[in-house]
Amino acid sequence: MxxxxxxxxxxxxAIGLAEGPGCPPRLAQAMRHAVFPKGARVRPRLCLAxxxxxxxxxxxxxxAAAASIELLHCASLVHDDLPCFDDAATRRGRPSVHAxxxxxxxxxxxxxxxxxxxQLLARAAQQAxxxxxxxxxxxxxxxxxxxxxxxxxxxxxxxxxxxxxxxxEKTGSLFAAATAAGAAAAGADxxxxxxxxxxxxxxxxxxxxxxxxxxxxxxxGKPAGQDAAHHRPSAVLQYGLxxxxxxxxxxxxxxxxxxxxxxxxxxxxxxILSETRRLLPRKLSAxxx
Amino acid sequence: MxxxxxxxxxxxxAIGLAEGPGCPPRLAQAMRHAVFPKGARVRPRLCLAxxxxxxxxxxxxxxAAAASIELLHCASLVHDDLPCFDDAATRRGRPSVHAxxxxxxxxxxxxxxxxxxxQLLARAAQQAxxxxxxxxxxxxxxxxxxxxxxxxxxxxxxxxxxxxxxxxEKTGSLFAAATAAGAAAAGADxxxxxxxxxxxxxxxxxxxxxxxxxxxxxxxGKPAGQDAAHHRPSAVLQYGLxxxxxxxxxxxxxxxxxxxxxxxxxxxxxxILSETRRLLPRKLSAxxx
Numbered sequence: 160m161x162x163x164x165x166x167x168x169x170x171x172x173a174i175g176l177a178e179g180p181g182c183p184p185r186l187a188q189a190m191r192h193a194v195f196p197k198g199a200r201v202r203p204r205l206c207l208a209x210x211x212x213x214x215x216x217x218x219x220x221x222x223a224a225a226a227s228i229e230l231l232h233c234a235s236l237v238h239d240d241l242p243c244f245d246d247a248a249t250r251r252g253r254p255s256v257h258a259x260x261x262x263x264x265x266x267x268x269x270x271x272x273x274x275x276x277x278q279l280l281a282r283a284a285q286q287a288x289x290x291x292x293x294x295x296x297x298x299x300x301x302x303x304x305x306x307x308x309x310x311x312x313x314x315x316x317x318x319x320x321x322x323x324x325x326x327x328e329k330t331g332s333l334f335a336a337a338t339a340a341g342a343a344a345a346g347a348d349x350x351x352x353x354x355x356x357x358x359x360x361x362x363x364x365x366x367x368x369x370x371x372x373x374x375x376x377x378x379x380g381k382p383a384g385q386d387a388a389h390h391r392p393s394a395v396l397q398y399g400l401x402x403x404x405x406x407x408x409x410x411x412x413x414x415x416x417x418x419x420x421x422x423x424x425x426x427x428x429x430x431i432l433s434e435t436r437r438l439l440p441r442k443l444s445a446x447x448x
Numbered sequence: 449m450x451x452x453x454x455x456x457x458x459x460x461x462a463i464g465l466a467e468g469p470g471c472p473p474r475l476a477q478a479m480r481h482a483v484f485p486k487g488a489r490v491r492p493r494l495c496l497a498x499x500x501x502x503x504x505x506x507x508x509x510x511x512a513a514a515a516s517i518e519l520l521h522c523a524s525l526v527h528d529d530l531p532c533f534d535d536a537a538t539r540r541g542r543p544s545v546h547a548x549x550x551x552x553x554x555x556x557x558x559x560x561x562x563x564x565x566x567q568l569l570a571r572a573a574q575q576a577x578x579x580x581x582x583x584x585x586x587x588x589x590x591x592x593x594x595x596x597x598x599x600x601x602x603x604x605x606x607x608x609x610x611x612x613x614x615x616x617e618k619t620g621s622l623f624a625a626a627t628a629a630g631a632a633a634a635g636a637d638x639x640x641x642x643x644x645x646x647x648x649x650x651x652x653x654x655x656x657x658x659x660x661x662x663x664x665x666x667x668x669g670k671p672a673g674q675d676a677a678h679h680r681p682s683a684v685l686q687y688g689l690x691x692x693x694x695x696x697x698x699x700x701x702x703x704x705x706x707x708x709x710x711x712x713x714x715x716x717x718x719x720i721l722s723e724t725r726r727l728l729p730r731k732l733s734a735x736x737x
Contacts, residue, residue, distance in 0.1 A: 176593055177593040180594070181594040182599050183605065185602065185606055186593065186602035186605070238556075238559065243555060244555075263602075263604070263605050264602060266555065267598050267602045270523075270562060270592075271598045273559060273563060274588050274592030274596065275593060277566045278585065281584035284580075284581050285581065288577070288578060289577060291570075291573075291577075291584070292570045292574065295567070295570035295580070296571065299567040299570060302559075302563045303559075303560050304465055304563075305466060305468050305469070305471035307560075310472055313553060316552050317473070317474055
């Protein structure tokens with residue numbers, strides 16, 4: 160079974176917990192809206208790719224780790240779109256969760272997705288109970304304090320903010336968790352796999368800043384020009400357009416170089432090369448060609 | 449060391465993770481504001497009391513479970529107070545988190561406290577790794593979907609809502625988790641301990657509805673009359689004042705009867721009796737005397 164099928168199946172099973180008897184139906188609808196139809200699923204594909212490179216001897220746990228990371232990513236988007244943050248009416252080309260379901264259910268859907276990410280891990284860890292502690296720590300630390308997504312988002316409420324730290328926490332942390340959790344789910348040492356995810360996460364954030372600067376709302380599927388509009392830190396504002404493109408290329412090369420020795424290293428290298436080539440916005444890669 | 453000291457020490461250590469280097473200082477302040485100075489700590493005291501009755505052979509894990517449950521309770525209060533829910537300006541006799549720190553940091557502090565509750569468990573479970581799965585499941589299920597606090601709160605967004613189910617999820621679920629997690633942390637069977645927490649949780653919710661109906665804002669430390677103002681389900685609205693008092697007394701008796709056989713059963717019975725006697729609002733116990 161290919162990675163995308165494994166991921167969608169694991170996410171469906173997770174949302175199924177909300178759609179079973181007993182759950183308020185509108186909350187379940189808001190959660191499904193946040194997770195489906197699928198986004199790029201970049202982080203869970205990365206998680207499964209690393210688990211595969213490390214032997215993938217507990218595939219149910221690897222799938223739960225991948226789904227857990229995607230649920231946390233979706234939760235962060237739902238809360239980021241709230242009126243008190245970006246106040247975004249659209250996401251992935253359709254109404255954001257709060258625009259479609261109201262602000263109360265958007266707050267609650269985000270909360271429920273965060274909790275669900277840990278409920279999933281605990282259930283799947285029956286396959287390899289000794290690995291649960293590392294997985295909860297790796298994934299929890301990438302979302303919470305002191306240096307996870309939530310901490311990254313909170314830098315927007317501080318009078319001063321370091322761009323590199325902001326992006327490392329807001330985006331890089333969950334990429335680093337994706338590679339580390341893929342390794343941990345397969346019983347490998349999580350720590351040596353963080354650098355790969357860290358570099359990819361920063362590359363992904365720079366690419367997102369580039370898209371925000373050069374694409375319009377229809378191309379992005381969400382409001383464009385948000386960084387400038389909200390005076391938010393952005394690689395394009397900091398380095399200029401060509402500087403940000405050069406930074407993206409450096410980060411992609413560093414990611415490939417960061418893959419640790421393992422049985423599946425060369426196959427993984429090919430995956431990472433293909434993923435990073437897709438990061439540059441089409442408009443810029445066309446003009447560069 | 450007494451239970452209150454153990455709980456406050458564990459909560460301080462948890463919030464210390466947010467106050468260490470690297471975390472946005474205003475987020476750390478908002479999280480501290482949500483957790484200190486102490487509330488009644490009813491749920492974590494219940495958790496430690498059950499762990500004690502079951503032998504408490506992994507005290508660090510029991511303290512983490514107790515702190516985890518209190519962090520989740522605090523997170524739910526922070527999010528409940530948001531403008532899109534109760535829009536409460538005060539809590540525990542002082543400004544609510546969003547009133548003091550703004551809405552963005554209130555959303556993020558709640559999110560970070562939810563994640564922190566699982567980070568704590570994973571760290572403490574090094575003392576007894578085989579117990580982590582049961583703890584994350586018991587605690588996660590009590591907060592998320594399909595029947596945890598978040599699901600309970602989401603019933604307010606449904607056209608129809610069953611009062612018993614609403615209160616069981618919104619309050620009872622975390623009480624049931626407190627007793628079940630206390631047992632799980634001590635290596636005992638969690639399932640047989642749920643009924644005690646379930647009965648106590650419903651008693652606590654009925655007492656809260658009574659306070660909301662008969663006390664003023666100064667006595668409660670938060671806005672009074674919220675249930676009637678928001679047309680919210682409430683035991684007082686459903687049963688009347690004397691009916692709600694009778695229901696509270698029945699639930700307290702059922703809680704005491706639900707304590708499973710264990711070495712510390714009689715000591716625990718005394719704790720439960722003393723806790724339930726304190727639930728009736730002073731104004732009503734004075735007029736009843």
